[in-house]
Amino acid sequence: MARMKKRLEQVFDFGISLGLAGGSPACAAGGEELFTKHCALCHSKDGKAQSPAARKLGVKDLSISKLADGEIEKQVKEGKKDDKGHQKMPPFKDKFSADEIKSLIVVVKSFRK
Numbered sequence: 001m002a003r004m005k006k007r008l009e010q011v012f013d014f015g016i017s018l019g020l021a022g023g024s025p026a027c028a029a030g031g032e033e034l035f036t037k038h039c040a041l042c043h044s045k046d047g048k049a050q051s052p053a054a055r056k057l058g059v060k061d062l063s064i065s066k067l068a069d070g071e072i073e074k075q076v077k078e079g080k081k082d083d084k085g086h087q088k089m090p091p092f093k094d095k096f097s098a099d100e101i102k103s104l105i106v107v108v109k110s111f112r113k
């Protein structure tokens with residue numbers, strides 16, 4: 001996992017810096033920063049995860065996600081494993097407070113049209 005993460009970091013660095021330059025002021029305070037730091041690595045700054053590496057990993061495009069708040073919360077807390085039990089998205093329940101998860105839910109939904 002660590003090695004894959006390293007590679008993803010390299011792949012996504014470029015995208016993240018591009019995204020930051022654009023900026024979007026509409027998001028909840030803190031949430032956007034958390035997303036950039038912990039999620040954009042896979043989901044990209046705009047949530048669409050359109051890079052080849054993200055597609056290969058099976059990262060979902062958050063702009064077309066229809067998950068309800070509770071389901072987003074669960075996904076962020078528990079992460080997601082594939083059918084073989086490999087971790088696709090890491091669990092974040094030990095990383096974020098309830099408030100931080102709430103602000104992340106706002107950011108996740110802000111990618112929707």
Ligand code: HEC
Nearest residue numbers: 038039042057058059060065066067072075080088089104
């Ligand atoms: C290591 C890469 C990785 C990181 C980091 C990551 N995700 Fe994910 N995320 C994924 C993958 C892969 C999926 C698709 C999993 C599946 O098959 O349902 C996913 C799916 C999701 C979904 C579900 C979308 C849907 O409609 O099913 C949400 C919501 C989500 N991620 C939010 C986040 C948030 C918020 C963060 C940061 C706290 C984050 N992710 C960090 C890889 C990642």
